[in-house]
Amino acid sequence: MKAITVIPGQAGSVRVEEVRGPEPGEGQVLVQGLLLGICGTDVEIVEGLEHGAPPPGRERLVIGHESLGRVLEAPAGSGLAEGDLVVGIVRRPDPVPCEPCAHEEWDFCRNGRFTERGIKERDGYGAQRWRIEPEYVVRLDSGVGDRGVLLEPASILAKAWEQTDRFLTRTSWRPRVALVTGAGPIGLLAALMGVQRGMEVHVLDVADGGPKPQLVADLGGVFHTGDVTGIGVEPDVVMECTGHGPLVFALPEVATPDAVICLTGISSGSDLGEAPLELINRELVLKNTVIFGTVNAARRHYQQAAADLAKADQDWLDRLITRRVPMEEFDAGLRKEPGDIKVVVDLTL
Template sequence: MKAITVIPGRPDQVRVSDLDEPTPGPDDLLVEGRLLGICGTDTDIVEGHDYGWPPPGRERLVIGHESLGTVIQAPPGTPFAPGDLVAGMVRRPDPVPCEPCGHGEPDFCRNGLYTERGIKELDGYGSQRWVVDTQYAIKLDPGLGDCGVLLEPASVLAKAWEQSERIFSRATWRPKVALVTGAGPIGLLAALMGVQRGLEVHVLDLHDRGPRRRLVTDLGAAFHVGELGDLDVVPDVVMECTGHGPLVFGLAERVAPDAVICLLGIMPAAHPAEARLDEINKQMVLKNTVVFGSVNASRRNFEQAADALSKADRGWLTRMITRRIPMRDFADGLHKHPDDVKVVVDLQV
């Protein structure tokens, strides 16, 4: 069996390795890998931005956390059957467990002892066949086809929107205008879910390249190019998908009263910038502004994401996948071409 393996922090050590076939346990699905999505986390792992840990006692990690596959074998008495289209969840609860992990919310793990497929101490989904416990498998609408590979990033946005809506429940009013910063895959999925909620959605990006403008406008959202200061929009809710610190500080001064800003991006390098912290603090206090970070997702969020994708236009989702590469080209796929949105690996080639 072929698998994409890496030594975290060693870009010269990305390879397609021959591994033993996986052996499913009594509660596991045996899955034929179909597609693997590539995201910035994979780049961070390979290039060594203080991220990525192989399983204990090993040097190499099977990479990949954005999965899609077809069930080969399923335990009897479960909701799964051979031929089902599935994706695997990423995070596993810590062994202690902490309170959130003990209640099925490892995305809120409090002690950091969680593990993650393809990221932290567990092999990922970048292999021609993989196994996953049924409790961490998500059955997808078969009509999604290859677009099912978008489930994991979509789950991150499902959680972000869910948490934002919980914060908005503190008052009687509800948001009408949403701003998404960054028009990459996460930003586009954030915009999709904002439109599905009936919001007036604006997407801001530094560049107008490739299919991004058309993808945004075909949702019925507005696409803007430039800096935050060029934008004549006062949002009630923001999905910040760039991880650019100065932008975060700028947003705190530009949002409407009682706004919620969800931070979803992380930049690997520090970019020093001046910020009027006293004024930002003043504005946040006087406007009841909430800024919060969100990472990963629970099973509930994966299921919400599966529902959101099933309701989306299939043609639009298909256009998000702009490049499909064989396993041997994984290292090249880490570096986006100008027209790329989502790059995926064909695990059978």
């Protein structure tokens, strides 16, 4: 079968090659790969940057963690059947395990010994067939179709909103206004979930071209460009999806008292710049502001995200997938083109 592989740490090493089929010991569920989403983590692995590690004893890693597939074989009692549309969970608990991993909270792993499909020490989903354990499979409503490839990024936002909701229980007031910074796939999914929670949603991005403004408008949200301090929005909740340091530092200033700011983005720049730390400290303390980071997702977040996608406008979700490339053009899919939001690889071509 064909798979997309890379030598982590070596730029220019990505290729599509013939590899052995998945062995039964890799999981009782055999899946035909349908689609593979491309994200910034994949770009960093292919460019030889900080992410990526092959399975022990191997040089090459099968890349890809945003999966969509169809069940070919499943064991009795697994709750899965041939033909089911499924997504594979990315992270696996560490072997110790630490306390969170022992309670299926591998997204909160405390010792860093977790593994991740397509990223860290486990082959990913960028193959025509893959195997997986039943406990790491999430079955999708058949009506979601190809849009199920959005489940993994949506799970990140399901967790972000879950954790935000927990922080908001510290007081009696309820949030009304949400600001999402960044209108990529993560930001737009964050906006979708904010609207589903009945909030007034604003989305800030660097450019007003392409499909993003209309996608936000069709959610019932308001699209903005410019400096966050000048758009006239005072959010109770912020979903920060860019990782841009100067923007992050400005958020406590514009947020309302008792606001919750969730950071989902990671900066890719090396310019640390200068931050007004004393002013930021003052804003956080005097306004009871919570600012926290979040990464990865547990099984329950995949399940929450699956429910969120199922109840969303399916035509709207379709418009997030702006380009499809065959396996042989995976490398081209890493390079964003004008109007791109989510690029996916068709593993059947």
